[in-house]
Amino acid sequence: DINSSQAVAQDDLVIPLIDFGAFLSGDPATKKATAEAVLEGFQNAGFIYLKNHGISPSTVSNAFSHSAKFFARPQDQKDAMAWYSAAANRGYVAQGREKLVPLDETGTEEEMRKTVPDLKESLEIGRDDQPDMPNMWPSGDEAAEEFKQEMLKFFETCKGLHMQVMRAIALGMGIEESWFDGFTDAGDNTLRLLHYPGVSKSVFKRNDGQLQVRAGEHSDYGSITLLFQDKRGGLQVKTPKGTFVNATPIEGTIVVNAGDLLAQWSNDTIKSTKHRVVEPPPQKEDDGTDSYPPRYSIAYFCNPNYERMIQAIPGTFEETGRKYQDVQSGKYIIGRLTATY
Ligand code: AKG
Numbered sequence: 324d325i326n327s328s329q330a331v332a333q334d335d336l337v338i339p340l341i342d343f344g345a346f347l348s349g350d351p352a353t354k355k356a357t358a359e360a361v362l363e364g365f366q367n368a369g370f371i372y373l374k375n376h377g378i379s380p381s382t383v384s385n386a387f388s389h390s391a392k393f394f395a396r397p398q399d400q401k402d403a404m405a406w407y408s409a410a411a412n413r414g415y416v417a418q419g420r421e422k423l424v425p426l427d428e429t430g431t432e433e434e435m436r437k438t439v440p441d442l443k444e445s446l447e448i449g450r451d452d453q454p455d456m457p458n459m460w461p462s463g464d465e466a467a468e469e470f471k472q473e474m475l476k477f478f479e480t481c482k483g484l485h486m487q488v489m490r491a492i493a494l495g496m497g498i499e500e501s502w503f504d505g506f507t508d509a510g511d512n513t514l515r516l517l518h519y520p521g522v523s524k525s526v527f528k529r530n531d532g533q534l535q536v537r538a539g540e541h542s543d544y545g546s547i548t549l550l551f552q553d554k555r556g557g558l559q560v561k562t563p564k565g566t567f568v569n570a571t572p573i574e575g576t577i578v579v580n581a582g583d584l585l586a587q588w589s590n591d592t593i594k595s596t597k598h599r600v601v602e603p604p605p606q607k608e609d610d611g612t613d614s615y616p617p618r619y620s621i622a623y624f625c626n627p628n629y630e631r632m633i634q635a636i637p638g639t640f641e642e643t644g645r646k647y648q649d650v651q652s653g654k655y656i657i658g659r660l661t662a663t664y
Contacts, residue, residue, distance in 0.1 A: 330372040331570060334562035339364045340576065344375030346491050355494060362495025362593075365581045369596030370560055372576045377487070378480055380575060383551055386477045387619055389470050393446060394518040394619075396461060404459035406447060409660035411456035412513055416445045418520075420664065439529070442522060442537045443600075448474055448514040474514065481549055481623040482510045488547055488579060492593075498637055509628035511653065512545075519557075519600065519618040524609075527602040537618065538600035543582035544659040545626035550578040552620045556604050561597040569604060584627065584655055587647045590639040629653025 331338035339360060346357040364371035394401075406414035419440040448458055461467040489503035519537040527535045537557060552558060552572045559567040560580075570578055586595040603615055627633060634649040 330573060330576070331368075331370075331560070331568060333568040334564040334566045336368055336560060336562035336568055338368045338370045338372060338560070338570065340372040340374060340573065342375050343373040343377070343487075343491075347375075347377055347487060358491040358494035360495075361488065361491040365492065365585075365593045367594070368560075369586075369594035370570065370578065370580045370598075372573060372578055373488075374573075374576045376484060376577050378484060378577070382477065382480060385473060386551070386621055387553065389473050390446075390516040390518070390619055390621060392466065393461065393470055393516065394444065400461055401444070401446075404446070404461065406459075406664070408456075409657050409664060411449065411453075412657075412660055413447050413449045413456060414459040416447065416664075418442065418444050439533050439535055439539075441539055442526070442535075443517055443519045445518070446516045448478060448516075450478070450510045450512070451475055474516075478510075478512070478514045478623075481514065481625075482507070482512060484549060484577075485512065485547065485623070485625040488549075496636065496638055502636075503627075506546075506627040506631050506652075507625070509630070511626045511629040511656075513624040513626075515622045515624060517618075517620045517622060519620075521614055521617045523614050524602075525613065534601070536599055536601050540597050540599040542595045542597050543580060543624060544584060544656055545582040545624050546585040546588070547625045548580050548582060549623040549625070550580065550620060551622075552578065553618060555616060555618045556606075557600045557602065557618055558620075559599055559601055561599075567599065567601075570598070582624070583659070584633060584652065587650070588627070588633050588636055590635040590643065590646050592639050626656050627652040629656070 328340045329337055330340040341357060341360050341364065343357065345353045349357060361371060401415045402417065404415040406416045449456065451458055460471045486504065486507045489507050490500050493502040494500045529535050540561070554572050556569060556572055558570045560570050561567055580598065581593045581595050583595045586593050600618070603618065609615060629652050631652050632649050633652050633655070635645045
């Protein structure tokens with residue numbers, strides 16, 4: 324491929340690094356080749372890295388610094404903004420509240436209790452035009468208002484990239500480029516700020532045989548996820564061989580992965596691949612200390628408009644038949660979220 328290299332290549336998992344600028348502003352042939360590389364990445368790995376994605380470095384670093392300032396607020400301020408329902412999926416999620424349940428492994432209650440809780444806190448932000456499902460914002464100081472404005476701007480920026488990536492998938496599939504536009508314009512998405520606090524290295528050395536993770540193994544629920552990660556590392560992706568390999572941070576890139584609903588929508592021609600966040604790989608800066616620094620990441624979970632019905636995309640089912648029954652996007656996503664909290 325002219326504009327694609329490999330970000331990860333291990334144990335039969337190849338995650339391409341794609342120059343998305345060639346889709347956003349290339350000539351028609353380059354644009355088409357880029358769209359095909361995007362689609363192939365989702366079909367083969369379920370994950371891609373994008374560079375030249377159109378979101379400026381200062382926009383991203385600004386979002387990260389506001390996120391860090393938010394999590395540094397006193398715990399009682401954050402607790403006052405608590406996540407309040409799966410239907411809204413908005414608000415602050417304190418450490419230990421979310422239980423990630425893999426789609427195919429809904430264990431017994433006893434098994435669930437045995438699993439090691441994630442070492443993270445998060446803030447979920449949704450579209451801000453639904454008065455019955457309000458966002459939860461900090462209040463009472465100037466920084467609070469600035470935080471709200473910056474996050475709403477970042478939400479819209481990410482919504483724009485969601486639309487472009489879905490256009491690339493459409494063009495790669497050989498259907499009308501705008502085919503998904505009527506599924507992305509509502510913005511039924513979730514901007515999730517994540518903070519994995521700094522932690523003693525000994526926390527990862529458990530003697531009960533369980534793996535202590537920062538975030539447990541899971542696949543995402545929706546169409547695609549845009550993942551912005553800091554330099555620290557720790558994100559791992561499951562390979563076809565069942566091993567986990569590092570999705571090492573590459574400066575200036577966004578990791579984009581397909582979710583379960585896109586896999587279903589594509590009649591399983593696109594993969595939704597499991598991933599997790601673990602003990603960070605060793606780095607020089609940790610030498611001589613017995614703790615790891617925090618990890619910050621920002622995930623933008625994209626969903627098809629909640630009101631739309633999801634049925635196999637043209638071109639994905641004619642030969643094999645439809646593998647899934649039609650499902651309403653919002654019903655599916657809220658069902659998955661209900662099982663998670
Ligand atoms: C999630 O929140 O679903 C993630 O997988 C986040 C991963 C990360 O922090 O890099």
